[in-house]
Amino acid sequence: MFKRHIFQVVDRANADEIGSTTPPRVIAYDVVRLFIGPSFLTPRGIDRVDLALARHIFSNESSRNVGVLPTPAGVYALSATQVRRLLAYIQELWAEDAGFGRDLQLQLLLDKIARRQDDALQAPSVRPLLLRQKVWRMLRMLRATSFFPHRFAGRAVPANAVYLNIGQLGLAMPSFFNWLAKRPDISRAMMMHDAIPVDYPHLVGENAPKHHRQMIRTAAEHADCMIFNSAYTRDSVSAVMADLGRPCPPALVRSLPLPAAFADVEASVAELAGTRYFLAVSTIEPRKNFALLLRVWQHFVATMGEEAPHLVIVGSPGNDADKILAPLESDPALANRVHHVAGLSSPALASLLLGAAGMLCPSLAEGFGLPLLEANALGAPAIATDIPAHRELASATTVLLPADDEQGWARAIAATPDVVMRRRPHIPFAMTEGAYCADIVDFITRIRGRAA
Incomplete structure (x- = not known):
């Protein structure tokens, strides 16, 4: 593998x-x-x-x-x-030692996903720390x-x-x-x-x-x-x-190794059972190409409505994060399906990935694709840009696509099957x-x- x-x-x-x-x-x-x-x-x-x-x-x-x-x-x-x-x-x-049941950011995320139509109750967007x-x-x-x-x-x-x-x-x-x-x-x-x-x-x-x-x-x-x-x-x-x-x-x-929490995760997040969602994990900055995913999700929301899957973006705000995430501020329908969370612990992230329909890695350039490695380790399908760092890590099931192929990404995401009781696979010792x-x-x- x-x-x-x-x-x-x-x-x-x-x-x-x-x-x-x-x-x-x-x-x-x-x-x-x-x-x-x-x-x-x-x-x-x-x-x-x-x-x-x-x-x-x-x-x-x-x-x-x-x-x-x-x-x-x-x-x-x-x-x-x-x-x-x-x-x-x-x-x-x-909070790297915190179990996912005690992760405040995870609980806020679950609240946002549960309150799908209640715009007034949406948690405020995460802002970078001031000096x-x-x-x-x-x-x-x-x-x-x-x-x-x-x-x-x-x-x-x-x-x-x-x-x-x-x-x-x-x-x-x-x-x-x-x-x-x-x-x-x-x-x-x-x-x-x-x-x-x-x-x-x-x-x-x-x-x-x-x-x-x-x-x-x-x-x-x-x-x-x-x-x-x-x-x-x-x-x-x-x-x-x-x-x-x-x-x-x-x-x-x-x-790079997997965080220890990925080798220790025992279960996905029970509250999300039956919810179809995808993960994208990275700092929010232009190089990570989150704009592509937001355009894809705008298409999903427009064509699928309440049947559109959720997208959970996990990462600290970086350069131009406000501009990148601006569509979530101006489009309530999109914000009901795309959720940004920062400060998530490794145990919470591992549990989210175990229950996700897939990991999305749209980055334009990487030295190493850790989210792709994490997805492979937990058996989650992955769709990633066709760049050298991702090619080194790609498994037989990884879908590699051009970074600007919006329709190709939408088709690949839509074709990803629903999760059927995924269990943590054996983690090779070399990855620890x-x-x-x-x-x-x-x-x-x-x-x-x-x-x-």
Whole structure:
């Protein structure tokens, strides 16, 4: 069902740089993406991966592993205890451990679907956090966790450690990596999620291509090894590195894992039994092509009326989200069939997917299609755009369509059969967070630093 090569492929180019070491080596884990977690209503796919890997690395409070936090005032090292406090706070904030029966956003969604004709009772649309709200949430986290670093990483990170950066965000700030110049004993492992802003500048903000190119330049200059989520990402990032005059270092191509909740889900949402609905999961931004789905659903509502299926859009508001979702504000009939929810926990999302008629992935460009992987894992039909990242993950039942084929999408969605008591299938171990974390740690701890 799943392509074997997507789970673990090691690029053996320059393989002489990969050597064996005597475990365990200390891991210096970059926590900047997790540190700014309170500024997001809900985690993205890579945020869940970042959190899972950090929990794995800091599972033991007495661990010698350290956190690394770049700030404008310097790059600091954090003890395992400090990082564990941060992780516990973020876990609770994002409600990743909450059962779907206790998920407030899910309950609001169920209310919206049940009140099909009562426009006055429709819940307000989800808005992005304002700057003051983000600052307040960050201050609350600092107060709750006593998360005040005081040791500089250049001196505090143990000798011959492995620096691991999964979050990618800090790579846009070259000064955050100056400390590594004085520590050639430290090996550097970095992950790039995609090269989309460089390859598709028209799909992102004005400054994104420049910042993303800097991220890739920083990785090319400092990384001893790279981690990629797909062969497509490896090839596209390697092409940008070549354009910068840099070779891509030894690399691991490793599919992202399923959130743990997808392996643990036991049942679909009982309140939605008999309701035909589809899921689309992603940040609300132009690149995700939600406008296509809204046009398709306008057609369904116009031609099918009350027989039209429901569409549940799960994702935090991103760039131009108000414009993208504007039809829901102006068209009550459409809003009765299309529902946007943000802040949904992984258990709630897994349960929704288990009962969905299908997963819709209309994105124009992706480095990795996590929603498609999730649909495949739970046996849900999937309709996705015909792009390289989706082709790597597509199963025999995946329907791949052009991103602008509105009629084709409408026909494929209408042809998707109703759900007949779907049970969670067996999840291959290679798809779990535990296997993913073990593979990443195994790979990075075999990389020799520049002083070796």
